[in-house]
Each structure stands twice: as structure tokens, then as C-alpha cells.
Amino acid sequence: MSQSSEIVRGFALHLVVEDVDKSVSWYQAALGATVTRVLRMPGGAVATAELDVHGLAVALAAPVPGTKLATPSATGTSVAAYRLVVADADAAMRQAVAAGSTVSAEVHDAFWGVRTGEILDPSGHRWAFDQQLREVSVEEIEKRLAELVAGS
Numbered sequence: 034m035s036q037s038s039e040i041v042r043g044f045a046l047h048l049v050v051e052d053v054d055k056s057v058s059w060y061q062a063a064l065g066a067t068v069t070r071v072l073r074m075p076g077g078a079v080a081t082a083e084l085d086v087h088g089l090a091v092a093l094a095a096p097v098p099g100t101k102l103a104t105p106s107a108t109g110t111s112v113a114a115y116r117l118v119v120a121d122a123d124a125a126m127r128q129a130v131a132a133g134s135t136v137s138a139e140v141h142d143a144f145w146g147v148r149t150g151e152i153l154d155p156s157g158h159r160w161a162f163d164q165q166l167r168e169v170s171v172e173e174i175e176k177r178l179a180e181l182v183a184g185s
Contacts, residue, residue, distance in 0.1 A: 045090035046115065049102045050156040053079040056093050059155050060084055063132035064117070066091065087117060105157030114151060114159035125162035126150040134160075144177040145169050 050056040060066035066084040074080045081094045096102055105111040119125045126140050129152045137159060140150035146169035151161040 043090070045092065047092045047094065048156070048158055049096050049104050050093045050154075050158075051095070051104055051106060052155070053082050053093050053095050056155055057082045057084070059132055059134075060086065060091070060093070063129040063134055063152070063154070064160070065128075089117075105153075105159075107157075111153075111157055111159050114161050116149075116161045116163050119162045119164055122148040122150055122162045122164035125164075126152065129160070129162075142166060145174050 057066075057068060061068070061084075064086050066086045068082060069085050069090075070083040072080045072083075079095075081092050084091045084093065094102075096104065096107070117125070122140050126136070130136060134152035134154065136150070137153050138149070138151035138161075140148060140162075143149050146165065146167045148164040148166055149161055151159055153159060
């Protein structure tokens with residue numbers, strides 16, 4: 034790879050949210066996020082709030098007029114679910130619900146070896162909490178997937 038196209042290790046999310054200040058408060062209460070930097074517009078409004086969510090860099094920004102960036106709530110759909118590996122999925126869900134989350138999927142033991150549940154943040158982004166329960170072979174997961182597809 035040439036120096037100019039070298040891949041830098043790391044990953045960050047940039048999420049469009051309805052209300053940056055409200056979302057920052059939610060991310061702190063629901064996911065234990067810490068604010069690392071806030072960038073303001075000339076008039077003082079928040080342009081972007083940068084957070085650390087258990088080692089994951091997350092930037093929150095309001096929709097920008099004239100662009101196609103929108104929140105899942107505004108479009109009525111979500112194209113991704115962000116999965117956090119946690120020690121206790123039930124406790125993570127309780128914390129998120131107490132912070133005002135909408136439950137999208139109740140906590141349950143999934144056939145791929147995790148205990149998982151899913152919530153929606155105030156702007157409709159999906160967050161899942163995965164607690165590793167056991168190792169499951171690829172063959173077992175594929176068998177269960179085939180059973181699901183055959184049953185639908």
C-alpha cells in the first residue's frame with residue numbers, strides 16, 4: 034500500500050441525531066459515555082459532540098440542511114445495529130431503559146452464544162448489548178440459520 038492510502042487502525046461512528054445536547058445526556062446515562070470534545074458553531078450551538086463509549090469513538094451531530102444526512106427516526110428506518118460487548122446484558126438493558134430508551138428486542142439467549150437485547154436511542158439508532166455465554170461452532174450456527182430460513 035502506498036503511504037497516502039495506508040489504513041489507520043481504529044474505528045469511529047458519526048451519528049446524526051435530532052438534538053445533540055439531549056443525545057449527549059442519553060449516551061452518558063444509557064451507555065456510560067464520556068464527552069471527549071465539543072465543537073461549537075459561531076453562534077454557540079453544538080456542531081459536533083465527540084464521545085468515548087467504552088473505547089469506541091462516537092461523534093454526534095445534528096442534521097445539516099442541504100445534505101442527505103438524516104436520523105433513523107426521520108427516515109423511518111435504520112440501516113445498522115451497533116453492538117456493544119458487555120459483562121451483563123440484562124444490567125446494560127436496565128440502565129439504557131432507565132435513561133429513556135425504547136426497547137427494540139428484549140434480552141434473550143441467542144443461538145450464536147450470546148445473551149443479547151436491543152434498544153433505540155432518542156434518534157432511532159439501534160444499540161445492542163451482547164454478553165458472551167458460550168462458544169458456538171460455525172457449523173452449529175449455520176444449522177440453526179438453515180432451520181430458521183426453512184421455517185419462514
